[in-house]
Amino acid sequence: MKFLKNMMQTELAPHDPGMSRRSFLKVTGGATAGLVVGFTLPVSGANAAQGDGTFNPFVRIAPDGTVTVLNKHLDMGQGNMTGLLSLVAEELDADWGQMKGEFAPSDPKKYANLSWGVQGTGGSSAIPNSFIQYREAGAAAKAMLIAAAAQSWKVKASEITVENGVIAHPSGKKAGFGDFAALASAETPPEKPQLKSPDQFNFIGKTGYGRVDTTSKSVGGTIYTQDIDRPGMLIAVVARPPKFGATVKSVDDKAAREMKGVKDVVRIPQGVAVLADNTWNAMQARSALEITWDETNAETRSTKDIAAHYRELSEKPGTVAVEGETDKAFEKAKTVVEATYEFPYLAHAPMEPMNAVAELKPGQSLEIWTGSQLQTLDHNIASKIAELPMEKVKIHTLYAGGSFGRRANPTSDFINEAVHIAKAIGGRQPVKLVWSREDDIKGGYYRPLYVHKVRAGLNDAGEIVAWHHRIVGQSIVKGTPFEGGLVKNGIDHTSVEGASHLPYDVGAHQLELHTTDVGVPVLWWRSVGSTHTAYAVETMMDRLAKSSGQDPVEFRLKHMTSSPREMGVLKLAAEKAGWGAKKLPDGVHRGVAVHKSFGTYVAQIADVHVRDDGTVKVERVTCAVDLGVAVNPDQIAAQMEGGIGYGLGAILRNRIDIENGEVQQSQFYDYEPLRMSDMPFVETHIVPSTEAPTGAGEPGTPPIGPAVANAILWGTGKTIDALPFSRHGLT
Amino acid sequence: MTIQVTINGEARTLDASPDMPLLWALRDELKMTGTKFGCGVGLCGACTVHLNGSAVRSCQTYVGDVEGAEITTIEAVDTREAVALRTAWAELDVPQCGYCQSGQIMQAADLLKATPKPTDADIDAAMDGNVCRCATYHRIRAGIHRAAEILEA
Numbered sequence: 107m108k109f110l111k112n113m114m115q116t117e118l119a120p121h122d123p124g125m126s127r128r129s130f131l132k133v134t135g136g137a138t139a140g141l142v143v144g145f146t147l148p149v150s151g152a153n154a155a156q157g158d159g160t161f162n163p164f165v166r167i168a169p170d171g172t173v174t175v176l177n178k179h180l181d182m183g184q185g186n187m188t189g190l191l192s193l194v195a196e197e198l199d200a201d202w203g204q205m206k207g208e209f210a211p212s213d214p215k216k217y218a219n220l221s222w223g224v225q226g227t228g229g230s231s232a233i234p235n236s237f238i239q240y241r242e243a244g245a246a247a248k249a250m251l252i253a254a255a256a257q258s259w260k261v262k263a264s265e266i267t268v269e270n271g272v273i274a275h276p277s278g279k280k281a282g283f284g285d286f287a288a289l290a291s292a293e294t295p296p297e298k299p300q301l302k303s304p305d306q307f308n309f310i311g312k313t314g315y316g317r318v319d320t321t322s323k324s325v326g327g328t329i330y331t332q333d334i335d336r337p338g339m340l341i342a343v344v345a346r347p348p349k350f351g352a353t354v355k356s357v358d359d360k361a362a363r364e365m366k367g368v369k370d371v372v373r374i375p376q377g378v379a380v381l382a383d384n385t386w387n388a389m390q391a392r393s394a395l396e397i398t399w400d401e402t403n404a405e406t407r408s409t410k411d412i413a414a415h416y417r418e419l420s421e422k423p424g425t426v427a428v429e430g431e432t433d434k435a436f437e438k439a440k441t442v443v444e445a446t447y448e449f450p451y452l453a454h455a456p457m458e459p460m461n462a463v464a465e466l467k468p469g470q471s472l473e474i475w476t477g478s479q480l481q482t483l484d485h486n487i488a489s490k491i492a493e494l495p496m497e498k499v500k501i502h503t504l505y506a507g508g509s510f511g512r513r514a515n516p517t518s519d520f521i522n523e524a525v526h527i528a529k530a531i532g533g534r535q536p537v538k539l540v541w542s543r544e545d546d547i548k549g550g551y552y553r554p555l556y557v558h559k560v561r562a563g564l565n566d567a568g569e570i571v572a573w574h575h576r577i578v579g580q581s582i583v584k585g586t587p588f589e590g591g592l593v594k595n596g597i598d599h600t601s602v603e604g605a606s607h608l609p610y611d612v613g614a615h616q617l618e619l620h621t622t623d624v625g626v627p628v629l630w631w632r633s634v635g636s637t638h639t640a641y642a643v644e645t646m647m648d649r650l651a652k653s654s655g656q657d658p659v660e661f662r663l664k665h666m667t668s669s670p671r672e673m674g675v676l677k678l679a680a681e682k683a684g685w686g687a688k689k690l691p692d693g694v695h696r697g698v699a700v701h702k703s704f705g706t707y708v709a710q711i712a713d714v715h716v717r718d719d720g721t722v723k724v725e726r727v728t729c730a731v732d733l734g735v736a737v738n739p740d741q742i743a744a745q746m747e748g749g750i751g752y753g754l755g756a757i758l759r760n761r762i763d764i765e766n767g768e769v770q771q772s773q774f775y776d777y778e779p780l781r782m783s784d785m786p787f788v789e790t791h792i793v794p795s796t797e798a799p800t801g802a803g804e805p806g807t808p809p810i811g812p813a814v815a816n817a818i819l820w821g822t823g824k825t826i827d828a829l830p831f832s833r834h835g836l837t
Numbered sequence: 838m839t840i841q842v843t844i845n846g847e848a849r850t851l852d853a854s855p856d857m858p859l860l861w862a863l864r865d866e867l868k869m870t871g872t873k874f875g876c877g878v879g880l881c882g883a884c885t886v887h888l889n890g891s892a893v894r895s896c897q898t899y900v901g902d903v904e905g906a907e908i909t910t911i912e913a914v915d916t917r918e919a920v921a922l923r924t925a926w927a928e929l930d931v932p933q934c935g936y937c938q939s940g941q942i943m944q945a946a947d948l949l950k951a952t953p954k955p956t957d958a959d960i961d962a963a964m965d966g967n968v969c970r971c972a973t974y975h976r977i978r979a980g981i982h983r984a985a986e987i988l989e990a
Contacts, residue, residue: 182934183932183933183934183935183971184933185933316927316930317930317932319932319935320926320927320930320931320932321923321927322935323932323935323938324922324923324926324927324931324932324938324942325871325911325912325923326870326871326872326873326910326911326912326939327871327912328935329870330936332870332873332874333864333870335868335870341865366854384857384861384865384866385861385864385865385874386854386857386858386861386865389877455970456934456936456970457873457875457881457883457934457936457937457968457969457970457971458873458875458934458936459874459875505934505935506934507873507934507935507936507937508934508936508970508971510970540874542877543875543876543877543878543881740930741930744930744933744973744976747972747973747975747976748933748971748972748973750972751971751972751973751974751975752970752971752972754972755972773876773878773880774876774878774880774881774968775878775880779881779968779970780972780974781965781966781968781974782960782961782964782965782967782974782977782978783961783965784974785972785974785975785978786975787975788975
């Protein structure tokens with residue numbers, strides 16, 4: 107994940123030319139994205155030696171012993187606040203009860219995602235890139251506490267022990283962290299903090315300490331962007347064009363301005379904003395606006411036409427991403443199976459619709475409160491709009507009510523709008539921009555629509571000898587600051603990831619891509635390319651197995667000779683599910699899928715009940731995951747459960763359709779989310795490992811769709827090529 | 838217009854349009870933000886509160902209709918059921934993003950009051966209107982069963 111480095115040179119350079127990551131980061135990428143080894147803390151002495159309880163950019167200790175960890179990432183539910191706290195608590199030998207989390211300010215010099223070089227959260231990288239850094243931050247603080255205690259007690263540092271937040275000496279002397287916080291934070295940090303060996307771990311790999319945010323989230327106490335209130339704050343809602351790319355031609359706001367509570371109506375590049383004293387009044391007044399749109403540059407096509415065009419393209423050669431002599435190999439094939447798949451546009455639909463609070467003092471300062479997922483980019487864009495240097499702009503990152511990729515937007519769209527509105531009213535009052543659910547579903551930035559054509563051939567022995575795969579769809583990163591880093595030789599990595607490196611020995615392998623130009627804004631959606639590539643690859647595997655009468659687990663294992671970790675998760679899932687051994691109830695069928703994304707390997711076995719009326723209910727999912735060292739096993743299980751649910755809801759019935767440029771869905775009644783009664787029982791098993799940790803947020807999502815489709819294939823013979831399943835009367 | 842209501846045991850005056858949903862009166866007028874906005878049309882349950890002891894969607898309940906009512910929100914709900922649910926939620930670490938959890942707990946408390954030992958089918962029926970996009974359903978279900986056990990003990 108080096109894609110953001112390009113952004114440094116393009117977007118960020120003019121605003122912060124002095125930034126140098128290389129000076130303090132020694133990052134090795136290697137084959138596994140996000141693998142970080144052997145860097146040193148970026149601080150020594152910079153923040154320390156103040157004696158104010160600040161030990162480094164990540165750890166602060168108060169006189170009462172509270173350890174505050176500054177989380178450089180966004181926690182949108184995936185639990186990295188708990189994860190990062192546990193890394194610090196581990197090396198600090200703190201008591202869990204004294205740990206507290208806080209989101210770090212926007213500052214890429216201190217808080218860069220080490221996989222990227224700038225601050226941001228994505229690609230399931232929070233734990234992997236922070237694993238050593240946050241442990242070193244904790245270990246350094248502990249060494250400084252010990253040094254201060256040794257001086258104060260006039261004893262040898264080597265005789266001091268730290269356990270559960272207590273500093274002790276065999277003489278009977280004892281102290282809490284708070285007792286030495288001031289003194290210790292003025293110590294010189296150790297050059298290379300000593301990290302624990304795994305046998306000394308109390309937190310890493312353990313359960314029994316809860317999420318740090320469970321209690322506040324159970325009493326309505328967690329503050330999200332939607333909950334921010336500033337003195338004199340106005341609520342803004344925006345009327346956006348009904349077709350992507352249209353602009354305001356004229357607006358009659360007379361009726362809206364006369365409505366109760368309305369304070370102003372302003373034009374911004376994205377549309378027309380209504381500002382009112384509360385959310386209800388703002389929403390009411392917005393519907394009274396009369397706007398004429400200029401659709402000269404609007405996208406006016408329909409998804410059915412776009413899909414038909416993609417199907418035509420899928421029959422024609424594309425840009426080669428992986429080259430193989432498939433023509434020759436197909437000549438040797440005894441059986442050839444082919445399929446053309448269609449994947450719809452998908453909205454992220456997080457529970458908290460997009461929002462941002464902007465408090466602008468023109469020419470002086472700008473403060474933003476939001477669930478910022480790409481702080482460096484958001485910071486830069488906000489600075490440009492506000493015409494302020496970056497140091498005059500402050501971003502307060504808040505817990506986000508979900509994101510699934512939506513808040514990591516290269517245009518910072520919702521922050522962008524909020525700052526434009528604040529600017530349009532001359533900063534006279536703080537502004538909270540609120541999106542409605544309808545705004546969210548209709549608002550674009552979807553998982554792109556894709557068509558895949560896959561052809562694969564088997565020889566007489568039932569072995570795969572040829573695999574030809576063509577993908578058609580929009581590029582997520584084209585035209586964004588991410589393009590330079592992620593598009594290579596005309597191939598957007600995010601369009602083909604999950605299909606370019608197959609875990610199977612397939613003989614000749616060719617992968618081609620057609621990148622299309624459509625005016626519908628698109629974005630990464632939990633697990634990005636793997637949302638569609640895993641479905642195409644893994645359902646094709648079962649079609650091949652079925653066509654040659656082979657068991658799908660055996661068939662995969664026999665083709666996995668150079669993929670030991672995929673093999674490991676597959677075997678574990680099969681063993682735990684009792685694959686082939688367990689008698690299933692009538693009408694229940696099993697399907698399997700294996701997929702690696704973001705360096706994490708996941709296998710899932712779905713038990714699917716096909717009811718008499720043909721509808722399906724996924725009863726149970728057995729999930730096996732290999733993500734190296736499992737830092738927070740219970741949170742990993744939670745992410746597998748959630749990833750499965752998120753993927754399943756989409757596969758069953760989510761689609762965004764566009765007719766003559768207009769999005770047809772608008773709410774949870776026509777973009778129906780997964781509900782309680784749809785949710786399977788999920789059992790997660792983690793492969794023990796000493797490899798460097800990889801992430802958990804996304805990799806649970808890709809296998810569920812193909813696992814369910816495969817169960818339906820084996821149970822009913824039905825193949826599902828066009829998603830969602832609701833197109834086929836299955837839900 | 839002004840409306841007299843009891844919110845979390847306190848007499849309050851709401852000075853808002855009768856057609857304003859209670860959700861916005863709570864959030865924007867009274868600054869009680871534990872009750873969440875998710876869809877605004879009664880399809881997600883994030884805004885669930887108790888009105889005279891029963892779970893309702895505050896986005897579909899209007900200020901003009903709550904004169905004299907007793908309203909309880911997530912910030913103050915302390916029924917036996919709510920207390921047991923919070924204990925279970927902490928044991929199982931139910932929330933992820935947490936944005937829907939106010940509504941989940943308010944709805945589940947209502948379920949447990951009427952049905953102290955709910956079956957999976959009871960949970961499906963009572964909780965299907967409460968969306969969780971993080972899909973913590975698996976743990977919400979386990980949490981409700983656990984709370985039922987706690988209540989029985």
